[in-house]
Amino acid sequence: MFEPVDLKAIVIVFLIFVPLEHLMPSHEGRRYLRRGFVTDLLHLLITGLLFKVGFLLLVAACLVGIDSAVPSIVGETVRAQPVWLQTVELIVVSDLGFYVAHRTLHSVPFLWRFHAIHHSIEELDALAAHRVHPLDQLFVKATSLLPVYALGFALGPIIIAALIYQWQSLLIHSNIRIGFGPFRWVVASPLFHHWHHANQREALDKNFAGQLSIIDAIFGTMHMPEAMPTRYGTDDPVPDTYIQQLAYPFTGLKEGSTASQMVEFDS
Structure with a gap:
């Protein structure tokens, strides 16, 4: 999990998703060597490493507190369950945490500046899924996974869930035409997540869940018409280059700006 270069992600993106995006695209005529390709490739290679180092240190510190604060019977009870149920x-549990963290990123002005980097993507594909500021990713993962560690889930289910998450994260960002049928109301699909990235008024602050779209249905934040959106990105002045994107959250912060307030739409 903590290898310096995520070779697994590179293989999945370029040997599996790129051919599928060519064979069955949801948006026709997209070039893979698009604007931002190099920046997103650097996010895949470098941001992932920065996040892993930070997350490893955070987990190590938190596990010390969890071990003393949570009774051992909790973990023993959880681990006694079948692997599939865990x-x-x-x-x-993790996607509820993801939903809370993701919605917070959209509503707290300073945090939105980190998350705006991810929303600056104007052409969604599997590679673009990696355009995430490392501190944004650290906040989301800490919020979603620390409850998992606190409850004491076994290592096997954690690995299985992590693999499912990685595949689904790439899929929901990908430019692949695939329908989930009635399951789209329960499980996050490309259609569901593309609308989260849409730079269109009706999609503002919708579809926060990462894996279970039913969470948005429960909390009243789902928006999922039949057609794919036509415009993506954000009107925030997010720079194009990798280093500038890492620095962007700390430069020129305007108080009181949120995702809702900083997006402009045609009348």
């Missing part, structure tokens, strides 16, 4: 519970 995996399902783990996905639900």
Whole structure:
């Protein structure tokens, strides 16, 4: 999990998703060597490493506190369950945390500046899924996974859920035409997440869940028409280059700006 270069992600993106995006695109005529390709490739290679180092240190510190604060009977009870049940519970618990963290990123002005980098993507594909500021990713992962560690889930279900998450994260960002049928109301699909990235008024602050779209249905934040959106990105002045994107959250902060307030739409 903590290898310096995520070779697995590179293989998945370029040997599996790129051919599928060419064979069955949801948006026709997209070039893979698009604007931002190099920047997103650097995010895949470098941001992932920065995040892993930070997350490893955070988990190590938090596990010390968890070990003393949570009774051992909690973990023993959780681990006594079947692997499949632990995996399902783990996905639900982590995605509830993801929903809370993601919605917070959209509503707190300073945090939005980190998340705006991810929303600056104007052409979604599997590679673009990696355009995330490392501190944004650290905040989301800490919020979603620390409850998992606190409850004491076994290592096997954690690995299974992590693999499912990685594949689904790439899929929902990808330019692949695939329908989930009635399951789209329960499980996050490309259609569901593309609308989260849409730079269109009706999509503002919608579809926060990462894996379970039913969470947005429950909390009243789902927006999922039949057609794909036509415009992506944000009107925030997010720079194009990798180093500038890392520095962007700390430069020129305007008080009181949120995702809702900083997006402009045609009348």
